Amino acid sequence: MKLSRVNIATLAFGLAFLYLPILLVVVFSFNASKLVTVWGGFSLHWYRVLFSSSAYLEAALHSLQIGAAAATLATLVGTLGALAFTRLGRFPGRQVLAGLMLAPMVLPEVILGVATLLLFVSLDIERGLLTVMFTHATLGAAFVLVIVQAKLVGLDPDLEAAARDLGAGPVRAFLLVTVPALLPALVAGWLLAFTLSLDDVVLASFVNGPGATTLPVRVYSAVRLGVSPEINAISTLLIALVSVFVIAASLLYKRTIVSRN
Amino acid sequence: MPLLQLAGVCKSYGAEPVVNTLDLSVENGESIVLLGPSGCGKSTLLRMIAGLETPDSGHILLDGRDITALPPHQRPVNMMFQSYALFPHLNVRDNIAFGLRREGLPASEVSARTAEVMAMLEIASFATRKPHQLSGGQQQRVALARALVKRPRILLLDEPLGALDKRLRQQTQAELRKLNRQTGIAFVFVTHDNDEAMALADRIAVMDHGRFRQLDAPRRIYDRPIDRFVASLMADTNLFNAAVESGSGGLVSARSGILRLHYSADPERSTRNGRQELSLRPEQIEISREPLEAVANVAPNIATGTITDIDYIGDKTGISVRLDDGQVLKASQLNALHEPLLELDQQVWLCWDADALVPLRGQE
Numbered sequence A: 001m002k003l004s005r006v007n008i009a010t011l012a013f014g015l016a017f018l019y020l021p022i023l024l025v026v027v028f029s030f031n032a033s034k035l036v037t038v039w040g041g042f043s044l045h046w047y048r049v050l051f052s053s054s055a056y057l058e059a060a061l062h063s064l065q066i067g068a069a070a071a072t073l074a075t076l077v078g079t080l081g082a083l084a085f086t087r088l089g090r091f092p093g094r095q096v097l098a099g100l101m102l103a104p105m106v107l108p109e110v111i112l113g114v115a116t117l118l119l120f121v122s123l124d125i126e127r128g129l130l131t132v133m134f135t136h137a138t139l140g141a142a143f144v145l146v147i148v149q150a151k152l153v154g155l156d157p158d159l160e161a162a163a164r165d166l167g168a169g170p171v172r173a174f175l176l177v178t179v180p181a182l183l184p185a186l187v188a189g190w191l192l193a194f195t196l197s198l199d200d201v202v203l204a205s206f207v208n209g210p211g212a213t214t215l216p217v218r219v220y221s222a223v224r225l226g227v228s229p230e231i232n233a234i235s236t237l238l239i240a241l242v243s244v245f246v247i248a249a250s251l252l253y254k255r256t257i258v259s260r261n
Numbered sequence B: 001m002p003l004l005q006l007a008g009v010c011k012s013y014g015a016e017p018v019v020n021t022l023d024l025s026v027e028n029g030e031s032i033v034l035l036g037p038s039g040c041g042k043s044t045l046l047r048m049i050a051g052l053e054t055p056d057s058g059h060i061l062l063d064g065r066d067i068t069a070l071p072p073h074q075r076p077v078n079m080m081f082q083s084y085a086l087f088p089h090l091n092v093r094d095n096i097a098f099g100l101r102r103e104g105l106p107a108s109e110v111s112a113r114t115a116e117v118m119a120m121l122e123i124a125s126f127a128t129r130k131p132h133q134l135s136g137g138q139q140q141r142v143a144l145a146r147a148l149v150k151r152p153r154i155l156l157l158d159e160p161l162g163a164l165d166k167r168l169r170q171q172t173q174a175e176l177r178k179l180n181r182q183t184g185i186a187f188v189f190v191t192h193d194n195d196e197a198m199a200l201a202d203r204i205a206v207m208d209h210g211r212f213r214q215l216d217a218p219r220r221i222y223d224r225p226i227d228r229f230v231a232s233l234m235a236d237t238n239l240f241n242a243a244v245e246s247g248s249g250g251l252v253s254a255r256s257g258i259l260r261l262h263y264s265a266d267p268e269r270s271t272r273n274g275r276q277e278l279s280l281r282p283e284q285i286e287i288s289r290e291p292l293e294a295v296a297n298v299a300p301n302i303a304t305g306t307i308t309d310i311d312y313i314g315d316k317t318g319i320s321v322r323l324d325d326g327q328v329l330k331a332s333q334l335n336a337l338h339e340p341l342l343e344l345d346q347q348v349w350l351c352w353d354a355d356a357l358v359p360l361r362g363q364e
Helices: A005-029 A044-054 A054-087 A094-106 A109-122 A129-153 A158-165 A170-199 A202-207 A217-222 A229-260 B042-050 B093-100 B106-121 B136-148 B165-182 B194-200 B216-223 B228-234
Strands: B004-015 B018-025 B031-035 B057-061 B076-079 B154-158 B184-192 B205-210 B211-216 B238-247 B250-255 B260-266 B275-280 B286-288 B301-312 B315-323 B328-334 B347-352 B359-360
Touching: A005 A229, A005 B018, A005 B250, A044 A054, A044 A229, A054 A129, A054 A170, A054 A217, A054 A229, A094 A129, A094 B031, A109 A202, A129 A170, A129 A202, A158 B076, A170 A217, A170 B018, A202 A217, A202 B286, A217 A229, A217 B250, B004 B042, B018 B042, B018 B211, B031 B042, B031 B194, B042 B076, B042 B154, B042 B184, B057 B286, B076 B136, B093 B106, B093 B136, B106 B136, B136 B165, B165 B184, B165 B194, B184 B194, B194 B216, B194 B228, B205 B216, B205 B228, B211 B216, B216 B228, B228 B238, B228 B359, B238 B260, B250 B275, B260 B275, B260 B301, B260 B315, B260 B359, B286 B328, B315 B347
Parallel strands: B031 B184, B031 B205, B076 B154, B154 B184
Antiparallel strands: B004 B018, B004 B057, B205 B211, B238 B250, B238 B275, B250 B260, B275 B359, B286 B347, B301 B315, B301 B347, B315 B328
8 A cells, every 4th residue: 555645644643643642641751840741851750759659569569469360360261161152062041141251341340340349248258459359350251251262163173182082181182282272362361351450440449448459540549639740650661561461462363363374 | 803893883963863873893904984975974983983972872892892981092093083183283293292192102112103104104304394384285194194103903084185186185095095004004984085985995884874875895886886875976877767577587677768678686676666776887888889789698788869968088988878768878988099089969879788787776
């Protein structure tokens, strides 16, 4: 395709629309000035402030812990769900269950937040890191299920049969052949679940408890008192982290497609 | 004792019987081909021998031992899959070594046997490539190597040549036949291709709706098909449903349209309601430009008609001849040099032997 002037203008406008706000945040995170909107020269000051703030560091640690645990649990549950839907054939309630598994994807987060909060309260479970983790895993599992199921459907059912025919028991056949074949989908699913958890404000603010504040929740409550420059620094770090994960996930997905052809 | 014995094996999916009370015995080193249209149950039967499907009833015995309930990984049989089912994350060498490693063999033996089979099948040059980097023919050899390296008692092959082009397929058929004779490993081969079945089989089992229609040597199946289904599955043929008129001295005469057919009676394939189904292979019909006299003991069957179609195939020519009553007979002849060509609308005389007409068992 030729890059005419119109095309370039459209592209520039599109990119600006999508990335200008993000770019501003990144640029102002290196601002020496205390004022958020006035450029005062380059400085790493706000990063220093950030890394000496125990409240932010603690929140970041919570987010990473919850993200990793929720992503792992989501991958496990989502994969089991995908296996059930592709391998078990028809079983009573399959349609209903398939719909329910995907409900967290389409349900407004507020409703999911309220629902899980009610569940934890009625079961008398103390709210904290674990409750946030489980809620995030619920959301992530739905996405993992979709990704892994797509991969499973395209997988030759004879692969596992061949492994068993060659002397592997059912469990080894699954671990030695099916899991490696699914690996790109599993990793992509894990990364997606992790970023979902890392991004989330709504669910976390419903089900977290004292001492279990995640980074986005901390940032949100700080912003309500006015945007301070260290927020820009946190945002920049988050953007970098999420970008790495999203790019990794999409590269993995691309490789899956290429190797299938 | 036969190597493999199936006794009364049944399998159904839902109400539909896929394999219906089958008996089969396979001798050591024998090559059996299960031939039939898709959905006839041949693959299901193969997978039951492998242990990938469980029979609803009946028994499978290997060396006289009942293996019906034995899971696939404990059976000394290996399968080559239609899709090849090569493990995409492993290279060629690791694909082949997979089965040996599951046996817990020492690494030195694993690599020695892997190298040996790769040399035999001439695939050592791409040992480190991944399956998706190989051509269809190469993948097929790797799949074969992966099953052979296990030194199975029986090698099961599920339409393994379907994805290859015709020339490569014929070449591979010859190699498989040689491999069967050299290694002495029994083959059970599934295909829907009748030429492939004849090229590979010691015996062919023609399957339809979960049952064996006929189980016999390829020559017998081709020359003496049991019924209409087998006759037309194996090759092009002329089928008659003739009204029996009289029999004398083993020779029976029957009428189909204006044709009077003379054939040798077969008590096993008796008539039904005074009618007899007959099969006549096109290549058994001799074509003549000159009028033929009806001389009963030289050529008891004679017909005449005009050519409506000529199909030149290279080594032979297929000719359709329409008789006066509208019946069309398919004949074929080998092409010889210097022989004048037949032409459309030309009148020709046809004759064939009494034994060329094969009585068929009436269809139930």
